[in-house]
Amino acid sequence: MSKRLLVHNSRVLSRTLGRRSSSSTLHSKAAPAVMNQGQSEMPECGHRPAAYEGSSYEQILKTRRDHLTPNLLAHFKKPLVIHTGHMQWLYDHEGRRYLDMFGGIVTVSVGHCHPKVNQALSEQTAKLWHTTNIYMHPKIHEYAERLVAKFPGKLKSVCFVNSGSEANDLAMLMARLHTGNQDILSFRNAYHGMSPYTMGLTAHSTWRFPLPGVNNGLVHVMNPDPYQGIWGGSACRDSPVQTTRDCQCREGCQAGDAYYNELEETFKYSLPRGKVAAMFAESIQGVGGTVQFPKGYLKRAAALVRANGGIFVADEVQTGFGRTGDHFWGFEGHDYVPDIVTMAKGIGNGFPLAAVVTTPEIAASLGQALHFNTYGGNPMASAVGIAVLDVIEEEQLQRNSLEVGTYFLKGLAELQQRFEIVGDVRGKGLMIGVELVGNREKRTPLATPHVLEIWEKCKDLGVLFGRGGLHGNVLSLRPPLCLSIGDVEFALETLEAAFKFHMSKGPRSWRNSHMMR
Numbered sequence: 437m438s439k440r441l442l443v444h445n446s447r448v449l450s451r452t453l454g455r456r457s458s459s460s461t462l463h464s465k466a467a468p469a470v471m472n473q474g475q476s477e478m479p480e481c482g483h484r485p486a487a488y489e490g491s492s493y494e495q496i497l498k499t500r501r502d503h504l505t506p507n508l509l510a511h512f513k514k515p516l517v518i519h520t521g522h523m524q525w526l527y528d529h530e531g532r533r534y535l536d537m538f539g540g541i542v543t544v545s546v547g548h549c550h551p552k553v554n555q556a557l558s559e560q561t562a563k564l565w566h567t568t569n570i571y572m573h574p575k576i577h578e579y580a581e582r583l584v585a586k587f588p589g590k591l592k593s594v595c596f597v598n599s600g601s602e603a604n605d606l607a608m609l610m611a612r613l614h615t616g617n618q619d620i621l622s623f624r625n626a627y628h629g630m631s632p633y634t635m636g637l638t639a640h641s642t643w644r645f646p647l648p649g650v651n652n653g654l655v656h657v658m659n660p661d662p663y664q665g666i667w668g669g670s671a672c673r674d675s676p677v678q679t680t681r682d683c684q685c686r687e688g689c690q691a692g693d694a695y696y697n698e699l700e701e702t703f704k705y706s707l708p709r710g711k712v713a714a715m716f717a718e719s720i721q722g723v724g725g726t727v728q729f730p731k732g733y734l735k736r737a738a739a740l741v742r743a744n745g746g747i748f749v750a751d752e753v754q755t756g757f758g759r760t761g762d763h764f765w766g767f768e769g770h771d772y773v774p775d776i777v778t779m780a781k782g783i784g785n786g787f788p789l790a791a792v793v794t795t796p797e798i799a800a801s802l803g804q805a806l807h808f809n810t811y812g813g814n815p816m817a818s819a820v821g822i823a824v825l826d827v828i829e830e831e832q833l834q835r836n837s838l839e840v841g842t843y844f845l846k847g848l849a850e851l852q853q854r855f856e857i858v859g860d861v862r863g864k865g866l867m868i869g870v871e872l873v874g875n876r877e878k879r880t881p882l883a884t885p886h887v888l889e890i891w892e893k894c895k896d897l898g899v900l901f902g903r904g905g906l907h908g909n910v911l912s913l914r915p916p917l918c919l920s921i922g923d924v925e926f927a928l929e930t931l932e933a934a935f936k937f938h939m940s941k942g943p944r945s946w947r948n949s950h951m952m953r
Contacts (some may be wrong), residue, residue, distance in 0.1 A: 719766025726869025761865025
C-alpha cells in the first residue's frame with residue numbers, strides 16, 4: 437500500500453497528530469492479539485489501564501446466558517470483555533488494546549472517558565443527581581440555551597429524553613398532535629428505533645416483531661439508494677467517493693428525479709390528499725448500511741410533505757454533532773431546515789441522553805395533556821451534554837472529522853480499486869460505510885461467512901469495525917471524532933491485511949475474480 441502519510445498535506449497532518457499527541461500515544465505492551473506481516477505497529481498511547489479485577493470470563497458468559505435476555509447479542513466468535521476505554525482505544529480484560537472504529541455504535545463522539553466530560557460529570561454528581569423537572573435546576577436551562585443555539589431558524593424549543601427511540605417516539609406524537617393527521621412516511625431500509633411506536637417506522641424485517649398495530653398509519657416509501665437501488669449514477673452523492681455505476685446526467689440528477697417521482701406516486705395513490713402528518717429521514721442511513729441519498733432529494737421531499745399538510749423530521753441520532761464533518765447537523769448538507777430534529781448517541785458521549793428540538797408552535801402541541809419524562813434533562817445528563825459541546829468546539833472535532841474522514845475515504849477508495857469484494861465506499865466525515873460484495877457487477881452481497889471472516893480477522897489484528905445493512909455486509913466505520921491520521925493508516929493496513937488473508941484462503945477462481953492487480 438502506498439504511504440499516503442508522505443503526500444498528505446503537512447498542515448492537516450501536524451494538526452491532527454500534534455493536537456492529540458497526549459491522547460494518541462499508546463502503551464506499547466498493550467498490543468493486538470496478532471500482528472500481520474506488512475501491518476505497521478499500532479499508534480502509541482500513553483494510557484495505562486488498571487488491571488482487570490472483575491468476574492472471570494467464564495462467569496460472565498454464564499451470567500449472560502442465564503440471566504440476561506437473549507436479544508443481547510455479542511459480537512465475534514469469542515465475545516470481547518471490554519474493561520477500559522480511553523479516547524479512540526478500548527482494552528479487554530486481558531489487557532489487549534483495540535482501535536475502536538465503531539464508537540459504541542456511533543455513540544462515543546469525543547472519545548472514551550474524555551477527561552473534560554468525566555470532570556463535568558464528577559463535579560455534578562457531587563452537587564445534585566436528580567430531582568425531576570418538577571423543580572427547576574440550573575443545568576437543564578444552561579444546556580437548553582447551548583443546544584438550541586446550534587440550530588437555524590425557528591428550531592428553538594427542546595424536550596430532553598434518554599434514547600433515540602424515545603426521541604423519535606416523541607417526534608411521532610408531536611407530529612400527529614400538531615397536524616391533526618395520522619399518516620407518517622419513512623424509507624425502506626430506515627432505522628428509527630425499537631419502541632412499539634417507532635418499530636413501525638423502522639423498515640428492516642430483521643428488526644420487526646409480529647405485533648398487531650405496528651404499521652398503523654405508517655407508509656414505507658422506496659429508498660433512494662444510488663448504489664443498490666433501481667437508479668443510481670457516478671455523481672449522485674454528497675461524498676468524496678461515488679458509486680461505480682454509469683451516469684448519463686447532464687443537468688441535475690436523473691436518479692434523484694426518478695426516486696422523487698416514486699415518492700410523488702406514493703402521495704397520489706397511498707395517502708389521503710393533503711392529510712399527511714410527517715415524514716422521517718436519517719440524513720445518512722446508519723443501521724441500513726451508511727446509505728446516502730441523491731443530492732437535493734430530501735429538500736424536495738420536505739417541500740412535498742409540507743404541501744400535503746405534514747412536517748419533516750430529521751433523524752440526527754447518528755449523523756449529528758459534527759460527525760459528517762462539513763456541517764454540525766447532517767440535514768444541513770441536504771440544504772433544508774426540518775421542522776423537528778431528533779438526536780441521541782453522540783449527544784452524551786455514551787451517557788443516556790437524547791433530545792427533540794422543534795419550533796415553539798409544534799412544541800405547543802405537548803400542552804394538550806400532561807406529558808412527563810422522569811430522567812430527561814436531569815442534572816447529570818445536562819452537565820455531560822454541555823461538556824460534549826465544549827469539547828467538540830475546543831478541540832475542533834467537526835473539522836477533524838472532515839479532514840480525517842476525507843483522508844480515510846480516499847484511502848478506502850484505493851482499496852476498492854485493488855479488491856473486487858469492495859463494491860462501494862461511501863459516506864462523509866467519520867460516517868463511513870464499506871459494502872462487501874460477491875459480484876461487483878451485480879452488486880450481490882458478499883456471503884455472510886466471508887464477511888464474518890474478514891470482520892473477525894480485523895478484530896484479531898486490533899481494529900473493531902461494526903457491521904450494517906440488511907445483509908450485514910457493510911462495514912460500519914463510526915469512530916470517536918478524535919481519530920487521527922495515524923489511526924486511519926493503521927485501520928487501512930488492517931483492512932488490507934484482512935482482505936489478503938481472506939483471498940489467500942479461497943479457491944483459485946475466488947482469488948482471481950476478487951483481487952485486482
